[in-house]
Every structure is written in structure tokens, then in C-alpha cells.
Amino acid sequence: MSSKYNVIMEEIKSRLEVGTLVAGNKLPSIRQLSEQFSCSKNTVIKAYEELEKEHLIYSVPKSGYFVVNEFQNASDKNDAIDFLSAGPDKNALPYVDFQHCMNQAIEQYKEELFTYSEQQGLYPLRVQIVKYLQNLQVFTQPERLVVVSGSQQALNLLVSMPFPNGKNNILMEQPTYFGFIESINLQQANTFGIELTMEGIDLNHLEYMFRNNDIKFFYIIPRFHNPLGHCYTNREKKKIVELAHKYDVYIVEDDFLGDLDPNTKSDPLFSFDTSGRVIYIKSFSKIFLPGLRIATVVLPTLMITHFLRYKFSSDFNSSALSQGALEIYLKNGMFHSHLKKIKELYQTKMRILQDACELLLPANTHFSKPTSGFYLTISLPKNVTAKRVAHMLTDQQIYVDDASRMFLPEYKKDNLLRLSVSQVNESQIKPGVKHLAQCITLIESRKIHTQSKFFNSDQFI
Template structure:
């Protein structure tokens, strides 16, 4: 596969995103680019043709190629600053590369596309996933993997199915991923909470809950937690696994953002698990293409048959075409190149966000300080409600998330705002935080000067 034209495309996209190429700008001639990249003119023409298909450039006969869109300014001109959306950055998604993999998958997996494929997932994909997981310090075998239709499906099934320990209740961090809270609510599962801050959880409290509350499993997001951005230390992870072993509790580890960890010595809970106590869930939705709906779960052998039975009742098997294309993409090595790029993008955005929060937020707020990932949370003054902030900012086309939906009722906090950096432009981050800070200060001032009847001054 000729990858030189892909390199040319990526270079042009980076220039568009960085603002050095604006709407209407004329691009270098085919001859100039072929000399610059030391490639044939046909390679440059192919790159330009693909960019035209993506509606990023257009050609003028006998004149050359021109830019259609101005990536960096498009959202700004629409007046939108998006700290709400949690999908991956659209500007770094490998659409063209993956299109090739889809086409190859159609040729290679013809039979599987028109039959019900392996319920556990395509075996060649499971082999590639095992190799991929090794980079995350998860060492397992294809026989212990199940391909699922996104991590949410795995979580939903685990809530409903019985576990080998015969226990019934679930423990979750507070706050936690709202999709999991939806699953436990739908299943009416008895659920306990344990408070999480950027300093972690109280391990003595964790042991008390394990010992006294018939816990089936503990659902935990150990790296770049949603919504706090918190990450556990290796020592804390090891202790949690030891307590789970001592009290016969399973751990469901949601490591959806583990790929973004800049610390090569940070390990998942799974790596401290000698007995099959940790169920490891991994999805590519946040760093790759969420529309694929492909994730994987690593299960202890004694849970495999039961899990497959529950999955069969849900959807028979996950998309064979998506699985085949992902297998080809992983095997080609293109994923590693993509991952290196997105790690730097998100790390840079998070640093810009933290610097802006440090500089601009009022002194009576506090915020979490993750070193990467998607999420940063801000604790507002106690009497300022997150829903007020969300409403006021919405009117300015600035979107943030009220994190109150991420708590169980008895733990609910109404003054926590979550910011997600994945789809906001770098150039908009500081402006967004500046307006957020002004909003907090205004609401804080209104509350302090409210009438005895506690009406807000308008």
C-alpha cells in the first residue's frame, strides 16, 4: 500500500487545522509537492483527489487546487465552544486509511459478512487484540476475549448476569460514568457507592463495604476517570485487587482511556490480578471511530459460557465487517501511528485547559488536574448550581456538562461541572474558560446579594 499520499494528506490537514491554510488559499502545485515529498506526480494527484472526495479542497481547471474549509475558524464563526461532546477529535480521525481497511475486509471476509460469525468474535481480530492489549500491560489469550458492540454492551450484560461468587450487589465510584448508572437503574440493581476525589478513595472504607455488603463486583475507571479525570497509583490498584481477592469480590475495570496514559509505568488493575478476579473492558470509541461499535472484554474462563449466552440474547454477534476492518487496521501497524498522534493532541489540549483554569477561575472554585485524558471537572462554590452554569453558558453557545447525573441519589452533588477537551478547538479553550469563569463569578455574586426570600436578582 502506497502510504506517501496519506502522508501528504495528513500534512495538508494539519496545516488546515493549524490555520496556516485558510479558506480560498491556493495549494502548492503538483510539481512542487512531488519535489518536496520526493514522490511521483501521480502520488500527489491521488492525495489531492482524496482530499476533494472529503470536500476539503476543490480544483480549478488550468489554475490548481484551492481550500474549501477553514478548519480552525469554522466552529468559532458559528460561535460554538464545545466542552460537552465526548467523541474523538474529528480532525485526527483516520478516515481515508480505514476506508482502505473496510474495502479489504469486504474482499477478505466475504463469507463471514453473509453468515452469523463466531459469537466470541472473529478469531483473527482477537489475535490482534491480544497483541494490542500487551502494550497496555494486559497479557491474555484469544480464548479469554469476547468482542462486544462497544464497552456499554459489556457493562450492561455484566450488570444483569450472575457471577461465580453468588453475590448480588454492585459497588461504584461516586461520581462515575452515567451510562453505567443507567444500566443499574434499568436492572434495578442494588448499588452502593464509594466517594472518589482526586486524592482517590478511602481504602479502609472500601474494605468495610467489601466485607459487609455482599458485593458482586466493583465497577472502577482507574485511568482518566469520567468525569473527574482521576488516575489511581499502582500501589492503590494493587491494594484494591488484594481486597477483592480477600473478600471474594470481582472487579470490572473500564480502561477506555488507558491508551492516553503518558506514564509507561502505569499499569491496569488486570496486571495485579493472579486469580482471574479482574474483568477488563477496552473500547476504541474515544481514540478511534466510535461508529464502529467495537470493544472487547477479557473474562475469567469460568464466566465465558454464561457471558456468551447473555450476549447471544442481546445481538447474536457484533458486526463482522467492522471486526474485519479493525483486524486489518491493527495488523497493518496504522493504529500505532494514529495512537501516537492522538496522544499528543489530547495531552496538549488538557494542558491548555489546566493552564486556563489556573489563570482564570475564581479562587473559591477547585478543579481536577489530570495529565491527559478527556475530562476535567470543576467544583463550583457550594451555592452555585451546575445547572445554572449550563443554562447561562448555553445562551452563549458554550456547552459544558452538569455532572449531577453521574451520582447515585444519596451522593448527588449539584455543583460539579465536567469539561471534555476532545472536540473543542485548542484556540477556543482559553476563551471558553474565561466565559465560564465570568459566569461563575456572576452567579456567585447574585447569590451573595440575593434578597431574604432568596430570589435571584435579574
């Protein structure tokens, strides 16, 4: 027989599910439920406390308990296969653990929450981030770190501000992260591209670009590239840093998924930098909680004051509550356990996706083969466009990304699809790829049939 407090919980959930209780409604008082269910007030309190932990209700002192939001039953979820979303796996988000850290942060950082906090970021958080970055072979000091409101803010500021080398042009891999291209376009910055494949970039061409094109900085995603999933070797990274030093070029290293690297000997470009030309950006959005909006940027000392002036004009300082909670989460070891869990999760998903692509995709279709990370790209046959495939799959509730938006105009390709494993269920990966393969085959057959009819028409007889 169920405990009485479980009966109370199920009764309230039932009312939420059918809609007789909606967001903002006040719940019956503890005394009322105690009488209704013939139980003690402590039993009702326990039921309400459990519902609070599930974030279904909240309490207001001296006023009672209220509904947080409409109840969503797990069975309400549709059968969509989501290869499009690029946020972390929702089932791997540490809601409960981080809630404890948020509560502690409110208690610990009361003054900072209601006043302007340190512009460079809470010092205790920067201390913890320095310790955390050591695991990624980034050795620095808290004084060189600036906490920013997500990596996108850091990139946007770096695009807009002048650099010590006095140069004006920006070089980027092609393709690359769409958010960076948006910053470039909005600020009308002068840009150059360099082609990236799963075999890497042409280092001789990179040297030519550094030497001849007044490059301010080179934006690079060295591990689990977005969208290709490519990783550079240590030898390549060392050579790129050497070229940057030789031609007075800065490097902006976006290492947003570096934590997922199964190769323990793989190092960031920052670790090869002896001349202070690598600017290292580390986001917590993809590996942790996107809504936290916290990232860090490690800057050369001579750039910190200037960077802080530009950040001040943007938002003065990043959320103190988010910073305080993250500091506690890093300090108590929860983050290390979380990373271990998601590292295994994404490796498994990527392996399943590659196995499905190998087994099911048509022979004239090619795909990248990253060892982990979120992203894999598929190069479609020449007569099949990514836009057409994405549109057809949407009708079947299968979502993929047309990667054409991740190119500068002169490099644009219309036959590249990006698949993300981060939010798709493992059981859906193979069926999703099967539908994708069928879609490619169908489009190809239609194209061939149309061409055959065209070349056999009377005007060509």
C-alpha cells in the same frame, strides 16, 4: 493555471454549495463533461475519482456518478465552544486510512460479512487485540476475549448476569460514568457507592464495603476517570485487587482511556490479578472511531460460556465488517501511529485547559488536574449550581456538562461541572474558560446581593 480536472472539481463543488446539486442527484456523464470543458475523458474520470475520495460523490457501475450528500462549507460552522461532547477529536479521526482497511476487509471477509460470524468475535481480530493489549500490560489469550458492540454492551450484560461468587450487589465509584448508572437503573440492580476524589478512595472503607455488603463486582475506571480525570497509583490498584481476592469480589475494570497515559509505569488492575477476579474492558470508541462500535472484554475462563449466552440474547455477534477492518488496521501498524498522534494531542489540550483554569477561575473554585485524558471537573462555590452555569453558558454557545447525572441519588452533588477537551479547538479553550469564570462571578454576585437585601429588610430590623 489550474489543471483542467481541478476546474471540473471546483465547478461541481460550487453547484453543491449553492444547492443546484443535492443528495441523490445524478451528475453529468463523463462524455458530457469532456465536451463541456474541452478535455479528455481521463481528465473527467480523474476529477470524479478525487471527488469520490472526498466522499462527495459515489459511482454506480453502468449507471454513472451520484451526489452523496449536501456540501457543507467549512465557513458554515458556528463559533460554538464545545466542552460537552465526549467523542474523539473529529480532526484526528483516520478516515482515509480506515477506508482502505474497510475495502480490504470487504475483500478478505466476504463470507463472514454475509453469514453469521463467530459469536466470540473474529479469531484473527482477537489475535491482534491480544498483541495490542500487551502494550497496556494486559497479557492474555484470544480464547479469553469476547468482542462486543461497544463497552456499554459489555457493562449492560455484566450487570444483568449472575456471577460465580453468587452475590447480588454492585459497588461503584461516586461519581462515575453515566451509561453505567443508566444500566443499573433500568435493570433495578442493587447498588452501593464509594466516594472518589482526586486523592482516591478510602481503602479502609472499600474493605468494609467488600466485607459487609455482598458485593458481586466493583465497577472502577482506574485511569482518566469519567468525570474526574483521576488516576489510581499502582500501589492502590494492587491493594484493591488484594481486597477483591480476600473477600471474593469481582472487579470490572473500564480502561477506556488507558492508551493516553503518559506514565509508562502505570499498570491496569488486570496486571495485578492472580486469582481471575478482574474483568478487563477496552473500548475503541473514544480513542478511535465511535461509530465502529467495537470493544473487547477479557473474562475469567469460567465466565465465558455464560457471558456468550447473554450476548447471544442481545445481538448474537458484533459487526463482522467493523471487526475485519479493525483487524487489518491493527495488523498493518496504522493504529500504533494513530495512538502516538492522539496521545500528544490530548495531553496538549489538557495542559492548555488547566493553565486557563489556574489563571482565570475565581479563587473559591476548584478543579481536578489529570495528566491527560478527556475530562476535568470544576467544583463550583457552594452557592453556585452547575445547572445554572450550564444554562447561562448555553446562551453564549458554550457547552459544558452538569455532572449531577453521574451520581447515585444519595451521593448527588449539584455544583460539579465536567469539561471535556476532546472536541474543543485548542484556540477556544482559554476564551471558553474566561466566559465560564465570568459566569461564576456573575451568579455569585447576584446571590450575595440578594442575600444582603434579604437580611437588611424591615422584618429583621
